[in-house]
Amino acid sequence: MLDYKRNPIPIILMFYAICFAFRTIEYFIFRTDQSMIGEAFIHKLAGILLLAASMPLFRYSWAEVGFSHKKVLRNISLGALLGAVVFTAGYGIEILIQLSAGNFTGLKLYVTSYSVLGNRGMQSSILFIMICIAGNMINVIMEEGVFRGQFVRLAEEKYSFFAACILSSVLFGVWHIMQPLRNVIDGSQSMAGAFMAGLILVVTSTLLGIQYCMLYKLTGSLWAGMAAHFMNNTTVNLLHVVTASGVDELLTVRIAIAQTLSFLIVLFLYISRNRKA
Template sequence: MVSKISLKIVTIDMEKNINKNKIWIYVLTVYFICFCFRFLEYFLIRTDSTFFGEAFIHKLLGIIVLFVTAGFLYITPGEMGFLRSKFSKNLLRGFLLGLFCYFLAYTVEIIIVQNLGEFDKLSLFVTSYSVNGNLGNHTEAIFFIICIFGNIINVVMEEGVFRGLFQNLFERRYSFWPSAIFASLLFGLWHCVGPIRSFTDGDSNRMQLIMNLLILIGSSTLIGLKYAMLSKITGSLYAGMADHFVNNTIINILHVVSISEIDQLQTIRISIAQTVSFIIVFIVYYSKTINGCKK
């Protein structure tokens, strides 16, 4: 009897803490807090321009905000997609997806550069990604470790917040696709800070700013949709995290060196990998949806 009463009290508390009419307030409040942290780090602290080469402080703070908010709203880690079941399997799925798509992308890039008579070699060294080209050229082990841990923090925060929390909240009011679109648009806008800083620092002009914003926001929104579908297909965040990790890490450590410059076709490489990846995930999602409807 006591357990039934306790369960009822918890259920009532959950209903009070998650008001469907306040979903946007919850989401935008968390987004604003995380965005402020991101803005401060990019414009004031500039951790990515230091020894670390990664803007990771706002991501760590974002993880704290994520779990504090989830606790306040009585959303469990499992409900957000941090599931123990099939952890290894879903991680492997994401890694294989990312590695396969980038294998194709690097192959195409190398063929193009070879045909131009420019290809020299593939090289391993650590850089920091920038909208105006990669920065740095580090071969020491410590920089590979920082790159790996920085990207782990990045994928936990971004997938946790945008797919785990925002997607979860939106789906309490909307169906999957509107929820995925809303969360992915916020994810796209999340990436506008880099181009804006580049412009204010004088590293790009107004036209370059507009083009960089359009490209980054548009591509990040589509990538967000892919990760939303992955989380729906697998029932967890881990496949998306693994694919996200491969995407962010491989472009920082594996480089196509040509005679005239390094990574001259990096944008094309990323576009190929993400396009192929999106198509694969969409086909799998669509086939599962059709099979689910038939059952």
């Protein structure tokens, strides 16, 4: 085995490449996110299994990669509260904009699958809501466990937390290029449009990754980041702004407001904590 303590980056990139290969297969072959399920969850389950299988190899405990049993409910509550506050602001501003234009008609609860071309699908049965919730739980366990848990823990064997945070967050950003890439190959989006969508996804996802890394450092576990991540994804999938001219027309504005506010709050808390230390 490679000496992961002296040179952790090859191990991180190798693990990432395996996860990315599973993701590519699911997006281009199985396309579960385009099915009635509406979630690309197979590669996430594979990532969780790979994470579990790698633990004995690195001699890490689950607590050492962020799944600490200490203050679990407290940290989950903090992450959920953060998500609720910032998305209340995001929805509130979106609704005010639509009200000022005389366009707002209400909010609706149903399941969609998020896409860079707009939300897809419209399922309101309890079964699809449960599938959405379960899929997002699998998603946050895998992405937080791998990117913020294992990758940061491995990188910190040699490098600073800041360097580990940037590395894992950039990888998390690149992780999100799959959908625009598939859109180009399928012919549903132009090369220029896909490039811009991909660039926006990579940048915003990288910033999200940095935010969740800071939450990890602030709380000493992944639970707060997992809860905030879950609130981010599930809210977008379930709660929709309906207008006279369509649905979720200002979705990107809502998400940008919520994620920017969330990032600034976490950054403020992180800087404040470090100044006191």
